[in-house]
Amino acid sequence: MFKLFFKNFKEKVALSNDEKTAIGENLKSKEIKKGQFLLGADEICNHIVFIEKGVLRTYLKDESGFEHVIFFGLEGWTAGDLNSFMKQQPARFYIDALEDCELTMISKTAHDQLIETIPAFESYMRILMTNAYMASLSRTSDLISLSLEERYKNFNTSYPSIIQRVPQYMIASHLGVSPETLSRLRAKIVD
Amino acid sequence: MFKLFFKNFKEKVALSNDEKTAIGENLKSKEIKKGQFLLGADEICNHIVFIEKGVLRTYLKDESGFEHVIFFGLEGWTAGDLNSFMKQQPARFYIDALEDCELTMISKTAHDQLIETIPAFESYMRILMTNAYMASLSRTSDLISLSLEERYKNFNTSYPSIIQRVPQYMIASHLGVSPETLSRLRAKIVD
DNA sequence: TTGACTTCTTGACAAATGTCAATGAAACAA
DNA sequence: TTGTTTCATTGACATTTGTCAAGAAGTCAA
Structure with missing residues (x-):
């Protein structure tokens, strides 16, 4: 307890x-x-x-x-x-x-x-x-x-377990952007 | 003292x-x-x-x-x-x-x-x-x-004395935007 | 006063982000 | 399984904001 x-x-x-x-x-x-x-x-x-x-x-x-x-x-x-x-x-x-x-x-x-x-x-x-x-x-x-990209990378390294356990659109909201914008950023980062 | x-x-x-x-x-x-x-x-x-x-x-x-x-x-x-x-x-x-x-x-x-x-x-x-x-x-x-306009208005009503004592471009920085953007917002609000 | 400096404004254009709509994949329940 | 729901992605376009440059107004000191 x-x-x-x-x-x-x-x-x-x-x-x-x-x-x-x-x-x-x-x-x-x-x-x-x-x-x-x-x-x-x-x-x-x-x-x-x-x-x-x-x-x-x-x-x-x-x-x-x-x-x-x-x-x-x-x-x-x-x-x-x-x-x-x-x-x-x-x-x-x-x-x-x-x-x-x-x-x-x-x-x-x-x-x-x-x-x-x-x-x-x-x-x-x-x-x-x-x-x-x-x-x-x-x-x-x-x-x-910081730029969105920097904020997202910071978030990833600071709280990797949150990424695993929380839907992406909520991460986007926490970063202060729309789900579409985060999705596009991720697509860009992969390149 | x-x-x-x-x-x-x-x-x-x-x-x-x-x-x-x-x-x-x-x-x-x-x-x-x-x-x-x-x-x-x-x-x-x-x-x-x-x-x-x-x-x-x-x-x-x-x-x-x-x-x-x-x-x-x-x-x-x-x-x-x-x-x-x-x-x-x-x-x-x-x-x-x-x-x-x-x-x-x-x-x-x-x-x-x-x-x-x-x-x-x-x-x-x-x-x-x-x-x-x-x-x-x-x-x-x-x-x-909040939108920039709402943040600026909030700031104005919450801290009117700061507006009097601090250059506008520093207020813009505190709000997270460029001096030009705040200047344009103010011009818009006057209308 | 004059000149240097800071601050604010405005225009033109570029970049970032939002909005709306459609699609497909994955998760989940009946 | 099937159907439903949730989630992520992508495209097209609109809106917001940033960037760069110029100029005007005000402040301050020599």
């Missing part, structure tokens, strides 16, 4: 058995099947989830109804609409499962309580947020400064 | 006088003139800075030498190449002053020590990172899902 979660935790912050027990009591497990939703836009995001197994997709819809993939989550990653979670406001994102998933969930109540009572948990969240911010910044930099 | 820094701090986390003193001993002030650099790419980012006064620009250069603005920092904002700071690796970003600046600086050594010894400081950093991540995510969402 929560196996990968605690493995990941201990790689970032030291954790006594008492602390581990206290945190464990505030976690819940959940399984969702491929195609099911974890969160819909306009709902309040009441949990952040840690992915023990499976693939999640976080995306938003623009006014035309077009879906834009914000990110993919694999084993060991965290997902959730953080803005909605922190401020308890309606979510901007949808989250659904691209494969059957096993998740470790932390509710807002549990999160707030753990932050107050377990310093190691606050340390873990600080490190998680710092890493997430750095990754997001790196993606923004790539979006602004 | 550090006036705006502590004002901002106390809006996020409660702070005793003893803690304030301990933190203050780990801060430094610095002034830089318009045009001067706070950080050059390939240097190690040894400080994160809090902007008491002035405007900073964070940008990177692509292989063609083109500059791409990552963000602007105004009074009350934080700047620095976080990835370089945290991992003590060469920076990817340049940071320079668009106006004369007064800065509050935290060195890596001071940061690490304060994280260890002052829980309120770790709370502050956690909240800072969380907010920075949410803002970065929001920007990524906008870049992927």
